Amino acid sequence: MTIKTFDAFSRLSIIDINRITNFLYRYSGEFRDTKSAIRKSIMYAAKEIPGLGGYVFVVEKNNEIVGATVVNRTGMNEYIPENILVYIAVKEEYRENGIGSELIKYTKKYCDGDISIHINKDNPVIKLFEKQGFETKNIEMRLVRD
Template sequence: MTIKTFDAFSRLSIIDINRITNFLFEYSDDVRDTKSAIRKSVLYAAKEVPGLGGYVFVMEHNNDIIGATVVNRTGMNEYIPENILVYIAVKTAFREKGIAKALIKHTIKYCDGDISIHINKDNPVVELFEKQGFKSRNIEMRLVRN
């Protein structure tokens, strides 16, 4: 299985944006973001909205998405990583088969600069990220204004 890479130069169609958004909404276990929020990150990565863009990595099997990752570029370095791995998800039936590992390795290879990810400390996938070289460094605290 190959990983398709989308960015500002290899545009996503509206159909693909919707497919990826729906996939991430359904299979991102650790994330409780709205479909709207997920869609915004995909649109930002694909440079369909103003910003620095980023990358969307998709793995398919028989034209069905089985894994996806969204990375947004920050335009910063040293004090904030240049890239934020916003979403990663693997279809339930394909978990424990190396899909997430392949997506993480592809992300590391493809992205220039540091990469950060926000992840729940109790999520078992933390170990997978640690095995790929990610280190716990900070905790995030957020003031949410509704």
């Protein structure tokens, strides 16, 4: 299994951005965000919109995406982790093959500094992250303004 890495230096094409957006939207399960939000996180990671950037990690088999992760850099440390793992998804038929674990291991190895992830408290993927050493530290509360 090869994980492709994209960042500000190894640019994503618009076609790739659309492919990854559609993949993450389709395979993020019931807790997914809008396509627009997913696309923005990818554009931020690839520095196609202003910001510190980040990373997009993609696993393909026969030119088809089977797993993907998006990490955005925060520019902070100590009080907020330097990296936020924004999205991770694996195509259903590959979920028992360890691709999710490999993507998390690769993210931990590749990213300097601490990494956080926001997970819905009812999402069963929490167990996968706990196995990879992630711990519950805080509860996020949001005031959403429409």
